[in-house]
Amino acid sequence: MSDVLSNILKPLKELVGFDTQNPPRNLSKESEIFSYLSKSLPNFDIKLYDHDEGRVSFYAKRGSPKILFNVHIDTVPCGNLDDWEHSPHELQVHKETVSGLGSCDIKGAAACLIALSKIDTRDFALLFTTDEEGASGLCIKEFTKAGLAKEYDQVIVAEPTNCEAVIEHSGFVSVHMNFKGLAGHSSNTEALKLSATHHLVQWANSTLDYVKQEYADNTKARFNLGKITGGVKSNISAAEAYANWSARLDPGSDTEDFLEHVKALIPKAADVSWNASFYGPPLPTKEYDNSSTQRYIDKHRLIKGAAVGFWTEASLFNASGTPALVLGPGDIKQAHTANEWVRKDQLVKAYEIYELLSRP
Numbered sequence: 001m002s003d004v005l006s007n008i009l010k011p012l013k014e015l016v017g018f019d020t021q022n023p024p025r026n027l028s029k030e031s032e033i034f035s036y037l038s039k040s041l042p043n044f045d046i047k048l049y050d051h052d053e054g055r056v057s058f059y060a061k062r063g064s065p066k067i068l069f070n071v072h073i074d075t076v077p078c079g080n081l082d083d084w085e086h087s088p089h090e091l092q093v094h095k096e097t098v099s100g101l102g103s104c105d106i107k108g109a110a111a112c113l114i115a116l117s118k119i120d121t122r123d124f125a126l127l128f129t130t131d132e133e134g135a136s137g138l139c140i141k142e143f144t145k146a147g148l149a150k151e152y153d154q155v156i157v158a159e160p161t162n163c164e165a166v167i168e169h170s171g172f173v174s175v176h177m178n179f180k181g182l183a184g185h186s187s188n189t190e191a192l193k194l195s196a197t198h199h200l201v202q203w204a205n206s207t208l209d210y211v212k213q214e215y216a217d218n219t220k221a222r223f224n225l226g227k228i229t230g231g232v233k234s235n236i237s238a239a240e241a242y243a244n245w246s247a248r249l250d251p252g253s254d255t256e257d258f259l260e261h262v263k264a265l266i267p268k269a270a271d272v273s274w275n276a277s278f279y280g281p282p283l284p285t286k287e288y289d290n291s292s293t294q295r296y297i298d299k300h301r302l303i304k305g306a307a308v309g310f311w312t313e314a315s316l317f318n319a320s321g322t323p324a325l326v327l328g329p330g331d332i333k334q335a336h337t338a339n340e341w342v343r344k345d346q347l348v349k350a351y352e353i354y355e356l357l358s359r360p
Helices: 003-017 032-040 103-116 138-145 189-193 196-214 255-263 291-299 314-319 344-357
Strands: 045-050 056-062 067-072 097-099 124-129 154-157 171-180 221-230 240-249 271-280 324-326 341-343
Touching: 003 032, 003 103, 003 344, 032 045, 032 056, 045 138, 056 138, 067 103, 097 103, 097 344, 103 124, 103 341, 103 344, 124 138, 138 314, 154 291, 154 314, 171 196, 171 255, 196 221, 196 240, 196 255, 196 271, 240 255, 255 271, 291 324, 314 324, 341 344
Parallel strands: 067 124, 067 154, 154 324
Antiparallel strands: 045 056, 056 124, 097 341, 171 240, 171 271, 221 240
16 A cells, blocks of 8 residues: 555544534534544644534635635435445445545545645645535635635635546525415315415426426426425315425526526415525536636646536635635545445545645
8 A cells, every 4th residue: 555545544534433424414613523633734723613503614724825625524424324334434445445434525535635734834725614415505605705715816625526627517506485375175266276286386387398498408407396295185275385496507507597587487376485495506607707717727737527417615615706626536426325435546646636736
């Protein structure tokens, strides 16, 4: 085993050992993982920000770097333990891979950066956050709101991209809708006109038609009616109905415009409450010029990856006016699965790229 890989696997074993599942996101400034990170970065100025509900930012800075590395250290839930061949929180080292919850998404990158921080005293900045998997984004939003991102010329957001530099990805929005109607006998035509389920279905049909016509039948806006419920039985008009849906919009799309169009399709007679529980803009955002990031990729001879369909917090930096790209070890297909794994050579490659990008 190479010295570089050995130096990466040591912190990765520790990081995987910490339970940072989101949900439930049982974290605070006092959680052991932050004590470990502080001890691992002894020569850094460290600030911890606790935004409640397990949303914690760990910001470590040494010197005056112009590049910020961002990694979320929360993971998805491990799921059914019977599907795992080993404990999710015990790193397993195999011939060509390592496995463990978060090893691919994306504690492997965090381990690379911790190992890299020890090779010398170069200027270095790290931002570890804990609310990415829960579709919150508050840690990054508060970081940019405080003006801290403006100190940096470029942000590198770690996600599994096979170590390719990605500067385009889909936006993501999740919406909850509650329809209120009139409960009544199904022979009552007035009750049928005010049925919550009828209004929901009318809206859903109109929205599916809209997406098909305006977004090439879900190829540019992947619209998903994830859950629909409502009503009591067939001979009673529905007093309540509920829909939870999401959409992923292509890079450069206007999410606000999409939401306004979809909202306008609600039947006029409907009584609806609407809550966009999560909104993540695409990368780049509609009017953002990411040419500076392209120049950065060219300057460092990075391999540019194609646009990806998953969402990342790079778009939150982008939306605040800070150039951001996505680059990390592993493949997204290896994430969010039992026996999650990442290739050893991907970890070493990410380390080498991060080393290049952080050079003075």
